[in-house]
Amino acid sequence: MKHFAGKTLRWEWRDGIIELALDHEPANEIGTEALADLEKFAAAIPALAPDTAACIISSGRQQGFSAGADLRELYRSAETLSEKERLAGIRQFLERVHAVLNAIDSAPFVTIAAVHGVCFGGGFELALTCDIIIADKMARFAFPELRLGLIPGFGGIPRLKRDLGNAFVRDLLLTGRSVNAARAQAVGLVAQLAAEGEALKIARSTAAQITKFDAVTRAAAKKFIKPIPHDELRREIDLFCELFTRPAVMAALKKFVESTDAMPYLP
Numbered sequence: 001m002k003h004f005a006g007k008t009l010r011w012e013w014r015d016g017i018i019e020l021a022l023d024h025e026p027a028n029e030i031g032t033e034a035l036a037d038l039e040k041f042a043a044a045i046p047a048l049a050p051d052t053a054a055c056i057i058s059s060g061r062q063q064g065f066s067a068g069a070d071l072r073e074l075y076r077s078a079e080t081l082s083e084k085e086r087l088a089g090i091r092q093f094l095e096r097v098h099a100v101l102n103a104i105d106s107a108p109f110v111t112i113a114a115v116h117g118v119c120f121g122g123g124f125e126l127a128l129t130c131d132i133i134i135a136d137k138m139a140r141f142a143f144p145e146l147r148l149g150l151i152p153g154f155g156g157i158p159r160l161k162r163d164l165g166n167a168f169v170r171d172l173l174l175t176g177r178s179v180n181a182a183r184a185q186a187v188g189l190v191a192q193l194a195a196e197g198e199a200l201k202i203a204r205s206t207a208a209q210i211t212k213f214d215a216v217t218r219a220a221a222k223k224f225i226k227p228i229p230h231d232e233l234r235r236e237i238d239l240f241c242e243l244f245t246r247p248a249v250m251a252a253l254k255k256f257v258e259s260t261d262a263m264p265y266l267p
């Protein structure tokens with residue numbers, strides 16, 4: 001399936017390059033609808049792979065790449081359930097998310113995240129599955145989950161640890177603060193810094209360069225340099241589920257849902 005248009009994203013294959021655009025109001029939150037569309041993309045990867053050199057993941061929303069998990073949906077789906085039911089539901093959801101992100105992470109073609117605006121929480125975790133992050137100078141990255149009594153649950157910490165030093169990871173996780181694109185580039189998170197509004201243009205130029213190389217060598221190099229931390233990812237799901245059952249988490253989610261802030265996900 002070389003062309004797809006779903007409720008929350010779309011993709012198109014052309015000349016060996018896939019362009020996948022997240023496009024879901026208001027800020028590309030990842031809930032059940034977005035996950036279902038991402039699962040369709042993950043299922044299409046084996047068929048797309050032989051003819052694909054690179055895949056660009058970007059956003060069609062002005063607010064940014066993605067504000068993260070759909071916390072409103074998460075709260076509303078959990079508030080009337082028993083603790084046992086909540087735990088079963090969140091574990092199933094996280095296992096589906098991890099399966100999709102692992103598929104993108106391990107795709108034999110090169111994946112490029114073209115980031116602008118907010119790239120927080122689960123959206124940041126999606127970007128971290130990509131081989132290369134290209135960000136415009138106004139992009140910001142954050143893991144604000146601790147203010148909800150949670151940790152990132154979509155595989156973010158193991159993947160960030162894979163790529164960067166622990167000092168930066170601890171700072172980002174334990175403070176919940178966002179960092180700008182310039183600092184993200186300085187620590188090695190962002191590969192290329194683009195002018196405002198130019199991230200997708202630079203990503204397309206980078207993808208075109210990647211098409212010049214041998215597919216077998218490219219896939220082997222990626223697999224060698226970017227192993228997936230499966231054990232840590234499984235432990236992350238266990239820890240997230242353990243934290244999620246606490247009343248403090250539901251109280252924090254309720255406060256988020258009832259917030260009147262225009263962008264309550266901002267740290």
